[in-house]
Ligand SMILES: NC(=O)C1=CN([C@@H]2O[C@H](COP(=O)(O)OP(=O)(O)OC[C@H]3O[C@@H](n4cnc5c(N)ncnc54)[C@H](O)[C@@H]3O)[C@@H](O)[C@H]2O)C=CC1
């Protein structure tokens with residue numbers, strides 16, 4: 445008997461999960477989405493085996509239900525599913541970026557057939573919708589699980605088994621600690637990225653040429669400001685208290701930084717920047733890939749000519765080094781091409797470094 449899994453919400457995250465789980469023969473994928481075009485695409489591309497536009501019909505046959513809609517919609521779906529009469533036990537999980545408000549509702553569900561286990565795959569992109577869904581999106585990423593108070597280990601193992609094809613690394617956290625960590629490492633940076641873009645936009649009124657100077661640094665730090673505004677408003681709203689506290693801390697820190705600048709405190713400023721650099725560089729030593737992508741990087745200074753990138757990629761392929769991410773750093777646009785390659789582990793990084801150097805490429809591991 446196949447394991448029947450319903451994915452409700454087949455956008456970037458739900459679509460990616462369905463694509464990954466569909467790789468396992470044992471899994472049978474059911475799709476539900478408000479958007480009929482999305483369902484049609486999912487069927488056409490065989491991401492799901494059958495589709496429904498009625499939630500109850502879709503949920504009734506499923507043993508596992510993954511809710512992958514926006515957070516506020518997910519809460520509505522949880523309450524709707526709580527009303528369904530099931531003739532078997534069902535595990536419900538979600539993918540929401542905030543866990544506190546989800547688990548509060550989950551712990552209040554009354555349906556005896558339901559076991560709720562919160563979930564948050566810690567990888568994504570600034571894109572949305574089923575077209576952006578990728579089977580490999582969660583490979584090596586952290587996948588946080590937040591079980592409800594009454595949940596058994598067996599149920600957690602059952603869910604993990606269904607999600608195994610995502611090839612992510614599962615960890616169990618309390619909702620509170622999850623929300624505190626993600627507010628620091630994921631949610632708050634979005635707010636700051638958007639504010640930096642606003643600052644540049646204002647200054648463009650003074651210097652019309654300013655966008656032309658927006659080089660690699662500005663683009664790197666503001667990339668996430670291009671994400672879906674509705675989704676991020678929803679995340680901020682559900683993690684509002686923690687975000688507000690962080691913002692106050694940040695404002696205090698900016699006041700201190702302003703003092704360093706106004707007093708021209710050379711030592712204090714170097715020390716501030718140095719501590720940040722050391723901590724940021726150290727993040728690369730972690731073995732798993734979290735929300736921060738591409739830890740094992742190699743920088744190749746390639747000439748801006750046809751076939752230059754292909755020759756680097758080809759060389760690594762001959763040694764079976766698989767490239768996780770590839771990017772041209774815009775800071776060198778029109779001068780040389782600085783290519784950043786990200787590989788899976790330190791061994792591959794060393795191997796790629798030696799290989800490229802032996803083939804006369806200008807290569808570094810530090811940017
Ligand atoms: N985008 C990202 O990088 C990440 C997002 N998340 C979380 O994943 C969830 C979904 O985000 P994305 O996939 O990026 O959004 P998306 O916009 O790509 O997909 C959402 C899908 O849900 C559908 N939907 C909306 N309301 C619905 C409802 N009531 N019933 C059924 N389907 C409904 C939409 O039609 C759409 O297909 C959010 O809760 C977000 O917090 C988690 C990790 C990463």
Ligand SMILES: O=C(O)C(=O)Cc1ccc(O)cc1
Pocket residue numbers: 540541565566567568569570630668735
């Ligand atoms: O693109 C990025 O860097 C992200 O920030 C992706 C992301 C978005 C939301 C999440 O809850 C987890 C990861």
